[in-house]
Amino acid sequence: GGKPTTAVIHADAPGPVYNKEIFTQFAEHLGNGIYGGLWVGTDSKIPNTNGFRNDVVGALRNLSVPVIRWPGGCFADEYHWREGIGPQGERPVKINTHWGGVTESNSVGTHEFFELVRQVGAQAYVAGNVGNGSPREMAEWVEYMTAPAGSLADERARNGHKEPWSVPYFGVGNELWGCGGNMRAEYAADVTRRYATFIKAPAGTKILKIAAGANVDDYNWTETMMRVAASTLDGLSLHYYVLPGGGWPPRAPATGFDESAWADTLHQAWRMDELIARHSAIMDKYDPEKRMFLAVDEWGAWYAQDPGTRPGFLRQQNTLRDALIAAINLDIFARHADRVRMTAIAQMVNVLQAMILTDGDKMVLTPTYHVFEMYKPWQDATVLPIDIDTPTYAKGQYSLPAVSGSAVKGRDGKVHIGLSNADPTEPNSVTIALDGVAARQVSGRILTAATIDAHNSFDAPQAVRPAPFSGAIVKDGKLVVTLPAKSVVVLELQ
Ligand code: AHR
Numbered sequence: 292g293g294k295p296t297t298a299v300i301h302a303d304a305p306g307p308v309y310n311k312e313i314f315t316q317f318a319e320h321l322g323n324g325i326y327g328g329l330w331v332g333t334d335s336k337i338p339n340t341n342g343f344r345n346d347v348v349g350a351l352r353n354l355s356v357p358v359i360r361w362p363g364g365c366f367a368d369e370y371h372w373r374e375g376i377g378p379q380g381e382r383p384v385k386i387n388t389h390w391g392g393v394t395e396s397n398s399v400g401t402h403e404f405f406e407l408v409r410q411v412g413a414q415a416y417v418a419g420n421v422g423n424g425s426p427r428e429m430a431e432w433v434e435y436m437t438a439p440a441g442s443l444a445d446e447r448a449r450n451g452h453k454e455p456w457s458v459p460y461f462g463v464g465n466e467l468w469g470c471g472g473n474m475r476a477e478y479a480a481d482v483t484r485r486y487a488t489f490i491k492a493p494a495g496t497k498i499l500k501i502a503a504g505a506n507v508d509d510y511n512w513t514e515t516m517m518r519v520a521a522s523t524l525d526g527l528s529l530h531y532y533v534l535p536g537g538g539w540p541p542r543a544p545a546t547g548f549d550e551s552a553w554a555d556t557l558h559q560a561w562r563m564d565e566l567i568a569r570h571s572a573i574m575d576k577y578d579p580e581k582r583m584f585l586a587v588d589e590w591g592a593w594y595a596q597d598p599g600t601r602p603g604f605l606r607q608q609n610t611l612r613d614a615l616i617a618a619i620n621l622d623i624f625a626r627h628a629d630r631v632r633m634t635a636i637a638q639m640v641n642v643l644q645a646m647i648l649t650d651g652d653k654m655v656l657t658p659t660y661h662v663f664e665m666y667k668p669w670q671d672a673t674v675l676p677i678d679i680d681t682p683t684y685a686k687g688q689y690s691l692p693a694v695s696g697s698a699v700k701g702r703d704g705k706v707h708i709g710l711s712n713a714d715p716t717e718p719n720s721v722t723i724a725l726d727g728v729a730a731r732q733v734s735g736r737i738l739t740a741a742t743i744d745a746h747n748s749f750d751a752p753q754a755v756r757p758a759p760f761s762g763a764i765v766k767d768g769k770l771v772v773t774l775p776a777k778s779v780v781v782l783e784l785q
Contacts, residue, residue: 294682295720296694296774301676302706303727306625309699311357311670312633313624314663315416317589318407319364320399321390321642322604328640328649329407330399337652341406342398346654347640347647351411354646354663355670358460360416360588360635361404365389365470367462368422372432375400376450389470391603401436405456414459416588416635421464421486421503422472430489433461437493460499460633462588463487466530467503468512476512479503480519487523501586501633504528505570513570517577525582526633527574530589531566532643533559533616545594545607546744550715553612553743554686556592557713560616561691563590564623571630584632587624591637591644591659592616605642609657610746611755611777613644614738617662618695618711618779625674625697636663648747655752658745661738665757665781668707672699675706677723684714694719694774706730706784712774715743723770725784732785733770735760739778 318324331337331344338345362370366389374383375397382397399407408415417436419429431443437455438444444455463486464471467479474482483502492498502520504527505512516527535543535556543552570585592613593605600606617636624631636659640647646660674697681694696710706728712719737760745755762773763782774780 293693293714293717293719295722296679296681298677298679298696298721298723299726300698300706300708300723300728301726302700304676305700306674306676307629309625309628309669309672309674310632311355313621313628313631314354314356314670315358315360315588315633315635316356316639316646317360317364317635317637318639319642320362320366320387320395321364321638322601322606323641323649324638325399326396328647330403332398340410342403343407343410347649348410350647350654350656350660351639354660355667356411356413357670358414358416358633358635359408359411359639360418360462363418364465367418367465368420368471370420371424371428372401372435376402390605391601402450402452405452415456416460416462417458418462418465419486419490421467421482422470426486426489429486430491433458433490433498437496437498439493455493457496458498460501461490462501462503462528463490464503466506468506468509471503476515477519480515483516483520484523487520499525501526501528501588504530504586507531508566508569510569510573513573517574521577521583526584526586528586528588529566529570531563531587532589532591532593532637534593535559541593542595545597546610546746548744550743551687551689553715554684554689554691556612557615557619558689558691560619563587563620564626567623567627567631571627574630581630585630587631587634589637590620590634593643607643608746609645609648609659610744611658611740612743614658614662614755614779615711615713615777616644617659618709621662621666621669622695622697622709625669625699628674650749653749655747655749657747658738658755661755661757662779665736665738665779666709668701668703668705668783669699672701672707674699681719694721708770708782708784709779710772710774710782711779712776715777718776719774721772721774723772725768725770728784730765730770730784733763733765733782734785735763735780735782737775737778737780739775743777
């Protein structure tokens with residue numbers, strides 16, 4: 292192996308809570324993200340409950356998905372909620388202009404979304420239409436969803452749901468700098484103030500308003516939103532996708548890539564650390580008390596669509612490389628948990644860096660799914676700061692820290708440690724001092740595979756899955772871990 296890694300976990304100086312909302316998932320009307328992937332309809336032969344597939348919902352329940360962001364994305368800024376309520380057969384059929392130009396049946400509308408939220412056991416993050424909708428349309432949607440009384444509440448009851456729903460998170464549009472209306476920052480900030488004014492929570496309830504935030508490193512956007520609109524907002528978003536090879540549209544394949552693409556990708560994943568630090572620093576200027584949160588509500592890898600898949604559907608395989616992206620990001624969010632109190636991976640099913648892939652009645656869990664499952668103890672845990680001194684892993688022009696990690700004290704009272712090794716060939720020996728933890732024993736699980744692009748297919752759905760890990764011991768009060776090449780390990784101290 293190469294140079295070893297040393298680290299210190301400061302359990303005696305605990306940090307902020309690692310909000311469970313960091314594990315939010317984004318589900319857009321895009322490709323088979325909703326239709327086929329989640330919704331098959333009540334008449335389908337695929338086993339379903341009120342139209343949503345039992346296999347996928349079961350897998351999502353197993354992840355304890357805290358929040359679902361819906362209906363977009365770009366889709367949100369041309370979505371008209373009235374087209375998605377009332378009898379299924381009477382809803383207008385539209386064209387999904389952003390994603391493939393396919394027809395949108397509006398079969399999944401507000402009532403169906405909340406049925407999904409209920410089945411998964413999650414909460415709702417609804418994105419409103421600022422792009423081509425009016426403040427009135429947005430306000431009435433919020434009223435339709437949340438009002439206990441009045442004619443919109445009566446209409447909701449007639450459509451099958453008497454009780455108001457809870458909408459803890461509401462997005463004031465999406466990517467207003469792009470598909471949400473191509474606005475300049477100043478204008479978007481004014482529009483955001485205006486629309487946010489009319490989003491009103493019924494007495495005794497709360498709706499946190501999240502503004503459409505910056506694209507990657509557009510610090511001027513964050514500066515302007517904070518300066519102009521902060522007082523009307525609770526959160527500000529940030530979107531950052533990993534695009535190996537760069538360029539648009541994304542061209543790098545999701546599988547069959549070489550080590551250079553692996554290193555490029557993981558190097559880009561690490562960039563999230565700097566992006567959050569710099570956007571947070573701007574927020575600190577205007578909001579030193581950290582009343583507002585940064586919501587990284589779109590993150591993940593964006594590759595070329597898989598060969599033979601429908602254009603505009605953003606369907607991509609998910610490999611061990613994606614598992615590393617997920618682990619690196621979840622660790623980064625731990626370091627910024629004071630400001631980053633929500634994030635949403637893009638996306639939930641069949642789109643971009645998905646948790647789950649489906650094909651007809653078949654379903655497969657991706658390596659990313661497994662990392663989210665392994666990191667479940669992080670949900671609402673307390674961050675334990677960890678200093679890591681690790682060698683650099685380099686390939687060609689790309690270099691990044693070999694080892695990433697984070698530690699938490701879980702709601703179960705136990706210390707959980709995540710470690711991943713980006714080096715695809717060299718194991719790394721990690722020695723961790725445990726300040727303030729009296730550990731006797733350690734157990735763990737590992738996610739790894741023989742090749743850097745190992746993935747789960749419908750023929751081999753278990754090719755990449757967590758296995759018991761015996762490469763860690765507690766010795767002289769320290770944790771000593773032999774971290775295999777290209778692996779994600781999660782440990783639990785006893
Ligand atoms: O996640 C796919 C798209 O990426 C979203 O619709 C949009 O917000 C972003 O550009």
